[in-house]
Amino acid sequence: MTGAREAMLDRPGLERLFEGLKAEGRTLVGPTVRDGAIIYDVLAGVASLPQGWRDEQAPGSYRLHRQAGDPRLFDHTVGAHSWKRFLHPPRESLFRVTRTPEGTLRFDSLTAEPRRLALIGARACELAALAIQDRVLGTGTQADHAYQARRAGLFIVAVQCGRAGGTCFCADMGTGPRAETGFDLALTEILDSDGNVGWYVESGSDQGAKLLSHLQMLPAQSADREAAAAVWASTRAQMASRMDPAGLHELLDEKLEDPHWETLESRCLACGNCTAVCPTCYCTRTVDQADLEDAVAERSREWESCFNPEFSHLPGGSVRGSIASRYRQWLTHKLASWHDQFDSSGCVGCGRCISWCPVGIDITAEIAALRATPAPYPDAASESDHGHP
Numbered sequence: 253m254t255g256a257r258e259a260m261l262d263r264p265g266l267e268r269l270f271e272g273l274k275a276e277g278r279t280l281v282g283p284t285v286r287d288g289a290i291i292y293d294v295l296a297g298v299a300s301l302p303q304g305w306r307d308e309q310a311p312g313s314y315r316l317h318r319q320a321g322d323p324r325l326f327d328h329t330v331g332a333h334s335w336k337r338f339l340h341p342p343r344e345s346l347f348r349v350t351r352t353p354e355g356t357l358r359f360d361s362l363t364a365e366p367r368r369l370a371l372i373g374a375r376a377c378e379l380a381a382l383a384i385q386d387r388v389l390g391t392g393t394q395a396d397h398a399y400q401a402r403r404a405g406l407f408i409v410a411v412q413c414g415r416a417g418g419t420c421f422c423a424d425m426g427t428g429p430r431a432e433t434g435f436d437l438a439l440t441e442i443l444d445s446d447g448n449v450g451w452y453v454e455s456g457s458d459q460g461a462k463l464l465s466h467l468q469m470l471p472a473q474s475a476d477r478e479a480a481a482a483v484w485a486s487t488r489a490q491m492a493s494r495m496d497p498a499g500l501h502e503l504l505d506e507k508l509e510d511p512h513w514e515t516l517e518s519r520c521l522a523c524g525n526c527t528a529v530c531p532t533c534y535c536t537r538t539v540d541q542a543d544l545e546d547a548v549a550e551r552s553r554e555w556e557s558c559f560n561p562e563f564s565h566l567p568g569g570s571v572r573g574s575i576a577s578r579y580r581q582w583l584t585h586k587l588a589s590w591h592d593q594f595d596s597s598g599c600v601g602c603g604r605c606i607s608w609c610p611v612g613i614d615i616t617a618e619i620a621a622l623r624a625t626p627a628p629y630p631d632a633a634s635e636s637d638h639g640h641p
């Protein structure tokens with residue numbers, strides 16, 4: 253790697269970093285407060301970040317509190333938004349068809365030129381989710397060209413988590429809490445005993461190291477490095493274990509006909525929140541809309557959810573008619589058959605689906621409940637459908 257490998261930033265230094273990214277023609281996107289939550293949106297600068305805001309999360313619960321006078325900018329954990337909204341947007345226009353006065357049809361592409369983005373504040377679990385999306389959408393014969401184009405120009409400024417969120421379990425899934433790869437720069441926010449805040453920054457790529465050198469930041473001292481290491485260790489120590497990942501594939505294969513799934517029928521609303529907030533869920537549907545005169549039609553692509561009965565509709569009806577069967581499909585795909593398809597888990601332990609489920613269904617509690625029941629149908633794995641939708 254050429255260029256600077258580490259540095260220490262004060263607030264003007266962070267502002268210079270943001271200006272340096274903008275000078276490269278990048279749009280900054282990152283955390284900001286809106287409507288009582290921290291969301292990801294375009295940032296005008298450092299002042300757009302959620303200074304002093306802290307989230308409290310639990311199953312079915314997300315609350316934001318402001319801590320007066322707190323200079324920290326990243327003392328929150330992940331919210332409902334994930335970076336997939338920029339790389340694999342919720343709605344994307346594909347093309348328009350127009351009937352011409354001559355009676356022919358004209359097709360116009362609506363695919364926009366991708367912006368050069370800098371992601372500000374990506375956490376370790378989110379980098380793991382990006383790596384999964386890269387495998388699912390960015391490689392192989394089914395690669396999504398729009399995703400590839402957006403991904404190619406990305407600059408990632410990660411932030412090391414300074415505390416564990418109430419529903420996080422990245423340590424269980426081996427994806428955090430410390431980001432070690434997948435970023436251009438990684439910041440660790442350090443609050444000293446006098447209440448001053450600074451950011452220890454490490455480079456993780458040539459483009460990150462070059463930018464650091466170009467901006468002539470303050471060199472990091474060994475005390476800065478030690479303070480950053482103390483933050484990483486403290487976050488790791490706070491992280492409660494919520495789910496044992498060992499043998500999940502075998503467990504779920506064994507429990508496909510477990511009576512526990514039926515309890516989901518009355519608890520789950522099939523609202524699809526969990527799939528919308530999940531940073532690795534990628535399914536879409538294609539939507540055609542025509543005007544009333546049938547002169548112009550537009551095709552777009554929208555996020556789809558496997559909780560929607562139409563998702564598995566085949567001639568004759570929905571393959572997964574019950575809510576219990578849809579929940580089972582979602583969970584077994586995430587934690588079992590995803591391994592067969594993509595060589596990894598489909599879950600990075602971010603906890604979003606737990607916090608944003610309106611009835612507080614907790615994927616880790618469901619696994620614990622399945623582990624606690626005896627396996628009534630040991631041969632079920634060979635008979636049931638639990639593969640990719």
Ligand code: SF4
Pocket residue numbers: 526529530531532586598599600601602603604605606615
């Ligand atoms: S399944 Fe839940 S915890 Fe796992 S990555 Fe998706 S939203 Fe996060």
Ligand code: SF4
Pocket residue numbers: 519520521522523524525526527559608609610611612613
């Ligand atoms: S598990 Fe929760 S978030 Fe997911 S579909 Fe059911 S009610 Fe909605």
